[in-house]
Amino acid sequence: MDADILFRQPGPAHLLFQLGQRYADSALDDIVFIIIVAFFLCVALTIFSVRRYRDLAHETKARAIAEGEARDLTRQDPLTGLPNRRLFNEKLDACLGLARDTHQVAVLLLGLDGFKMIKDKHGHAAEDKALCEFANRVAEILQKDGVLARIGGDEFGIVLPGISSLETPTNLARRIVASASETFATETGAAELGVAIGIAIAPTDGINLHGLVRRAERALYRAQGDGRSHVRFFEPEMDMHVDRRIQIERELRSAIKADIIEPHYQPIVSLKENCIIGFEALARWENRTWGRIPPDVFSRP
Incomplete structure (x- = not known):
């Protein structure tokens, strides 16, 4: 009590008391100010962090969508929306890993007949429309677990997994041929298409992706040679035929360089x-291995 009276009395003690009181009030104000500033900094930092997290999430989602679209573009045909050759090979490779004698995989390669005529007669727009229409027709026929892809300009591929009988790809091929035989409507008139189909079966014709596709291609080539809208299964003699063809072409180049091919003139x-009005020149080739090879064999395109 005496000390309190002493500090309140005018004099040096009272002056020191007032200075101390002011310092204490100033320190308290600084602490309160620091606390308020820290609070607002925390709020601002929290708001910034939430906004930044939201922006990063949006950017990540947009990047994922863009990457997905880019992957789709590399695996899809832009015109028909079907899988392209890359995705076709991926699907086929996955199916071949499960191929068994009782769980076979069929590969069907489809080549359109008369496609170039549509382009020449009706134009590119009609050509594209016919392609899309053909793709839609085949997609409607195809079973759900089958894969339809556009693997070339006028070529399509089908993978049929889990078949137990050759009747399945045979019936599908017949239905595709029948569907393609119906006219295609274009802006400049009706157009007609045919389709040749080559079929190879795994594991009977092989379980290697490229080997199986190559054999389906050889069956397709034979079907196209048979005429419009034919279907052929791969046969082992097709390999022999192609190998012979390759060897003949190889030896033909040597024969041309060596000037072995002789011209025969037919009046x-x-x-x-009742007189000769000219001569027809015919090429004749006598080969050491194959004997006399007819022109329609070594000059066939």
Whole structure:
């Protein structure tokens, strides 16, 4: 009590008391100010962090969507929306890993006949429309677990997994041929298409992706050679035929360089005038291995 009276009395003690009181009030104000500033900094930092997290999440989602679209573009045909050759190979490779004698995989390669005629007669727009229409027709026929892809300009591929009988790809091929035989409507008139189909079966014809596709291609080539809208299964003799063809082409190049191919001249006779009016030049090739090879064999495109 005496000390309190002493500090309140005018004099040095009272002056020191007032200075101390002011310092204490100033320190308290600084502490309160620091606390308020820290609080607002925490709030601002929290708001910034939430906004930044939201922006990063949006950017990550947009990047994931863009990457997904880019992957789709590398695996899809832009015109028909079907899988392209890359995705076709991936799907086929996955199915071949499960191929068994009782769980076979069929590969069907489809080549359109008359496609170039549509382009020449009706234009590129009609060509694209016919392609899309054909793809839609085949997609409607195909079973759910089958894969349809556009693997070339006028070529399509189908993977049929889990078949137990050759009747399944045979019936599908027949239905595709029948569907393609119906006219295609274009802006400049009706157009007609045919389709040749080559079929290879795994594991009977192989379980290697590229080997199986190559054999389906050889069956397709034979089907196209048979005429419009034919279907052929791969046969082992097709490999022999192709190998012979490759060997003939290889030896033909050597024969041309060595000037072995001889011209034979056949007279052209006018029955009206009863005289020779010209000559037809025919190529003749005598090969050491194959003997005499007809021109329609070594000159076939």
